[in-house]
Amino acid sequence: MSQRPTLADVASAAGVSVSTASLAFSGAGPIADATRQRVLDAAAELGYSGPNPLGRQLRSGRSGIVGVVVGDALRRSFRDPVSVQLLDGLVDTIGPLGLGVLLIPGPTSPGGPAVDPLVEAAAMDVAVMLWGGTLDDPTLEALARRGIPVVVVEGHELSGVVTVGIDDRGGVAELAAHLRDLGHRRVATVTLPFGPERQGGLADLARREQIAWSIPRRRLEGLLDAGVEPVGVYEAPASLVEHGSAAARALLSGPPETRPTAVVAQSDMLAAGVVLGARELGLRVPEDVSVAGFDGLDLPWLAPDTLTTVVQPIAEKGATVGRVIQAVLAGEHPADDVLPVSLRVGTTTTAAPGA
């Protein structure tokens, strides 16, 4: 037998029909113990290691694959602990369902194709978009054209897709109120990138009107909800420590009279960068400037400090996405889901200087 053996080979070796042999492996039907054993023995004899998934998939119309479109190049996405933990929660949930995760890079370079070839051609039963795109996202269009159901994490609430998100706007509002109560009147903010162009730098009012991605917009709105009009808005090109430090240099270099007394960053990585950047400027955290973040990450290298932050249930978000996927594959139409967040006060915020 030069070829790999097939179920037909096993069946004939065991002296049964293919369908019976199939039952021996799937268990999806009545079969005598002795018969099954005979089939399994024949399989072992022939070195047959179970039904070929390709045949099974074509027959069942299911690939068992969940395509996960990460928001960007893997390198960038996975430097963000939030994406990683979410993915982890997702895998934990759908693994036992027999589903696997296919990694699909998001649109990477402006020059390249608008969508990854995998989006157009890979087998998948459902797709998950991390950092869900905008309404006219070409990836979304391609998936819709293929008839692949989509679950969007933290994106716009679109028709035809299920969204799983968090109450980040409310969380930031709570955080802003906390700072306000501490006497802070000059609050600056460091945001996640506004859109795919990832411009970076201080943003004026005009640019603030054009925030394409929903996360930075909602979190900025949270500030305003609490009546905190930021005295400076810095757009980070990515959620990385170094961009937080750069933001600190841009926002905190002025004289004490006009310098912000608090900085709200839209992620913990950025907040940590702000802390480090502020210290490089010779400022004490939190005595001279309070710093707060978002996510609730565990950042051991910031020890002994712990960030004041809005804690989001990342792994649970992943698990929720997993459950939504399960429902979608069962033909249901699950509702959008918004998970709660909570404020956690650490060592990086205190009363405003002179307050």
Place this chain on the structure above:
Amino acid sequence: MSQRPTLADVASAAGVSVSTASLAFSGAGPIADATRQRVLDAAAELGYSGPNPLGRQLRSGRSGIVGVVVGDALRRSFRDPVSVQLLDGLVDTIGPLGLGVLLIPGPTSPGGPAVDPLVEAAAMDVAVMLWGGTLDDPTLEALARRGIPVVVVEGHELSGVVTVGIDDRGGVAELAAHLRDLGHRRVATVTLPFGPERQGGLADLARREQIAWSIPRRRLEGLLDAGVEPVGVYEAPASLVEHGSAAARALLSGPPETRPTAVVAQSDMLAAGVVLGARELGLRVPEDVSVAGFDGLDLPWLAPDTLTTVVQPIAEKGATVGRVIQAVLAGEHPADDVLPVSLRVGTTTTAAPGA
């Protein structure tokens, strides 16, 4: 048409045969421009978005899937920037080949099944094992049984699988020689986990003999190659900052006369933790204790310090794995590959105190 249209539907709508319609999409054969256009028009009309990958895969016997077995739970693996960057390089290389990465969790809990169900049943053309297992790895066995070719990253050199690795032993030897030349005589080391049990803590000579995983073993041997017999060996349960700090507390708490003057960590994350832990103990780095790492990561949160480290070409390693995969799928038998590393001296090492 309640069902999704198939190629047959498109063909009949265009008034051609299925085989011709197939050619219109694949381009693998002669076809008149006008005919192709007619087929594509019919497809657009019907909302047909290209050949169903499941049918194509069964027919061709290829799934276009590369299964990547990460060494552990995703959460842990992906907290390690090395895994992430490697994966990034891999995806960049195989993406243009039309291949996608299926994430497969490694054995996670001792209680659970020995291998992830995806290893047994998922469609894949080739598998990559990060942190390649030991000789009797059940994952390796399962893949062999299924006849799936395996590429192992940084593992034992086994027969039947292709290995891609780096000259870590030589790199550590070079690093050790550097420290020796700086006058260091009492050198301690912090290793990666010895094996799946991830015991953690100070390791005596007996335990050192039982290092199951090849990376910690080779890097430890590198020290010995340079004539540096470590005065203390601390096994970290994972390559995380906090374990490096714990190692520092365990190794550097003694009096100056016996305290190690240098610590070699087997990863940059661990080294960074050692730096932070040493500072918490009131020690200056590098004046009181020199610290070196391995990997060559960019750690902005350690600024203004930069680690002395052995730089490995991580992304290139991923790209190499990608090329090896390509060769394997082409039916070739590529040779094992060992990539070079280089010593990079940063600000965390200097002459031994009193030397």
Place this chain on the structure above:
DNA sequence: ATGAAAGCGCTAACAA
């Protein structure tokens, strides 16, 4: 340049 026909490996009605 196009069409007819076979079959990749499997599962699921249905019949026995």
Place this chain on the structure above:
DNA sequence: TTGTTAGCGCTTTCAT
């Protein structure tokens, strides 16, 4: 409980 039959959607000889 087992066998027969059909067909999932596609690609690919081989004829025409």
